[in-house]
Amino acid sequence: MIQSDRMAAIDANAEALGVPRKQLMESSGNAVAREVRDIAERGDSVVLVAGRGNNGGDAFVAARFLDEYDVTTVLLGRADTIGTEIARENWEALQRVECDTRQFTDSVAVDIPDCDVIVDGMLGTGATGALREPEATAARAINESNATVVAVDVPSGVDADTGETDGVAVDADRVVTFHDRKPGLAGLDAAVRIADIGIPDAAELFVERGDLLALSRDPxxxxxxxxxxxxxxxxxxxxxxxxxxxxxxxxxxxxxxxxxxxxxxxxxxxxxxxxxxxxxxxxxxxxxxxxxxxxxxxxxxxxxxxxxxxxxxxxxxxxxxxxxxxxxxxxxxxxxxxxxxxxxxxxxxxxxxxxxxxxxxxxxxxxxxxxxxxxxxxxxxxxxxxxxxxxxxxxxxxxxxxxxxxxxxxxxxxxxxxxxxxxxxxxxxxxxxxxxxxxxxxxxxxxxxxxxxxxxxxxxxxxxxxxxxxxxxxxxxx
CATH class of the missing domain: 3.40.1190.20 (Ribokinase)
Known part of the structure; x- marks a missing residue:
């Protein structure tokens, strides 16, 4: 069991020890794709709903591993506002291989296609508080769907540390969480799989640069x-x-x-x-x-x-x-x-x-x-x-x-x-x-x-x- 702030430190420690975040994202996306394969038949339709952070980056990677399915990747927001370099690189990779991608820049435009499986890659463990738009509208659309829902790390709108929600949250059937179980997943009515994404034990044992994230100050x-x-x-x-x-x-x-x-x-x-x-x-x-x-x-x-x-x-x-x-x-x-x-x-x-x-x-x-x-x-x-x-x-x-x-x-x-x-x-x-x-x-x-x-x-x-x-x-x- 690991708190979200400690998880962020361990991610950074892994990078300081020579395991780059891009490599971890590749492993995370692959783990999500494996979960989809466990529940979907070849040729089924899969929609990945992605945010603009690294949680969305995990979804972009997963899309590349799902060639045997009818895959659509939906980005909530404009591509030029993707927040991290590694997530942006994986979005651009989807463009180069001509995957089916769509961008929804406001809540009115959100239209999630009918499908067999939805991957929720909107927000990850670092997000707290009520979902904003267009994520809130997307979450409601996901919940109204008849598709099986797979959440990346934690369902969007659910606090990874407490399990609390403030307004709408994604009602996931399955969760693929990374490295260790998050406390907020304990009360969910969902199957939770913990995926080993290659973070070395040393990232938890040794005090490293990621531990310094605890020193951030309120402006x-x-x-x-x-x-x-x-x-x-x-x-x-x-x-x-x-x-x-x-x-x-x-x-x-x-x-x-x-x-x-x-x-x-x-x-x-x-x-x-x-x-x-x-x-x-x-x-x-x-x-x-x-x-x-x-x-x-x-x-x-x-x-x-x-x-x-x-x-x-x-x-x-x-x-x-x-x-x-x-x-x-x-x-x-x-x-x-x-x-x-x-x-x-x-x-x-x-x-x-x-x-x-x-x-x-x-x-x-x-x-x-x-x-x-x-x-x-x-x-x-x-x-x-x-x-x-x-x-x-x-x-x-x-x-x-x-x-x-x-x-x-x-x-x-x-x-x-x-x-x-x-x-x-x-x-x-x-x-x-x-x-x-x-x-x-x-x-x-x-x-x-x-x-x-x-x-x-x-x-x-x-x-x-x-x-x-x-x-x-x-x-x-x-």
Whole structure:
């Protein structure tokens, strides 16, 4: 079972892994044609009703595989408005081989010929809300027909995630859905076939460029919509919390505040004028600060706890007390990681250890990343946290699902890149579930490191990653 947004990410990941969308469309169209052959006799009339997106492209491909039938392809709209290049190429292929094609540019013109089978290729899994014209009129005409109706991926007008309809929707007899079943198909009175279209397992396992689709923003966004992050750190060190806070800003958080001992506030503030710093009395974080930290945390969407705190016992005690009392989303990094197994918490924790820190937490590791996957998944399940275990292959697991990140390079062994990762994770955790946030953060951090090494070879500093976070997340070269 797969949600529509995750399906879109997997499609894009497959392309990033070398399986082009055009190839997937060819496989999808072929699967639809096979379904038609199962229900139609040679010479039967088949009408494919196609929209202007990739769902229509699947229908165009199917038409080419149905030579033994009397086939008509109906395009809802003008051919010059077909929305994707691969769909347009497959429409043009139908013209070159002189297939019977028709264009209906408005609802009045919609006239679906009498036929034995209708293929609904109007709208796919990404469409939501009520059908517009001419699709609404076409859907009514399809439903009034006596033909057997085969829907491509999901019946037009049915929400692929919820199964809900808003007005008219195609009443399909059969559905050919791709790669995995969509949740919205569960309540349909239709036979559903899941077609393997050649998406590799790696497209689901590895965090890739398609996962970045989750970062899209509403054009009407307002200040605060994309998260406010609190970084709790500093005392023995000043650079670590400053790196995490700056990384959170570069990763798209709207506001970032740092809670730090008063002895290092000026130094942290001096790294970046956009940071807001809150003073804690003394030179280390200690149990007496926890009430204040909880008060501050309540005003934020996510907390990054740990950068630069050090490992003094009073600070460890403060970490245990804070984590035990906090019930929000918290990224735990550096020295407080060792305290996580000791606490019972209602917080949604993302822990970001390297392999040595994982072992200090009580977890196990292995040299081979495939073996390490099961070890990390089991320990994440045991702790009831999301683990992001850093390495040449980053292993990300919430105990139920496990992903692998492959970006990054040996230049990132320099100290401070983990602080950058913690900040990116905090920014993303303020608006996404923990597994998604940790997975994308691992990809982006490594990609920023790759961009930095491309400019500076292996002599990079963690600060070199900061300006490269935005192009790693949103740049055209990703």
């Amino acid at each position: 009407q966004s307002h200040k605060g919509d994309h998260g406010e992050v609190l970084v709790v750190g500093g005392g023995p060190y000043t650079g670590a919390p400053a790196l995490s806070a700056q990384a959170a800003l570069r990763a798209g958080a709207d506001l970032v505040r740092v809670a730090a001992p008063e002895t290092v506030v000026r130094e942290i503030q001096g790294y970046e004028e956009s940071l807001i710093v809150r003073e804690l009395p003394g030179d280390r974080v200690q149990p007496g600060h926890v009430d204040r930290l909880l008060e501050l945390a309540d005003d934020h969407d996510a907390v990054v706890f740990g950068p630069g705190l050090g490992h003094a016992e009073e600070t460890n005690a403060a970490a245990r007390e804070f984590l035990s009392a906090y019930d929000g989303t918290c990224v735990v990094d550096a020295d407080p990681l060792r305290e996580v197994p000791k606490v019972d918490t209602d917080a949604d924790l993302i822990c970001t250890p390297h392999q040595g820190e994982l072992e200090s937490m009580g977890g196990e590791t292995a040299d081979d990343w495939r073996e390490r996957m099961s070890l990390v998944e089991n320990y994440a399940d045991e702790l009831d946290v999301t683990l992001l275990v850093k390495g040449a292959h980053d292993i990300i697991s919430d105990g139920e699902e496990t992903r692998v990140g492959r970006t990054g390079n040996p230049g990132m062994t320099v100290g401070g890149t983990g602080d950058v990762l913690a900040g990116i994770t905090g920014a993303l955790a303020s608006g996404h579930d923990t597994l998604t946030a940790a997975g994308i953060a691992a990809f982006v951090n490594g990609r920023a490191g790759d961009l930095a090494v491309g400019d500076r070879e292996y002599g990079i500093l963690p600060t070199d990653l900061l300006d490269r976070i935005p192009p790693a997340m949103w740049g055209d070269d990703k």
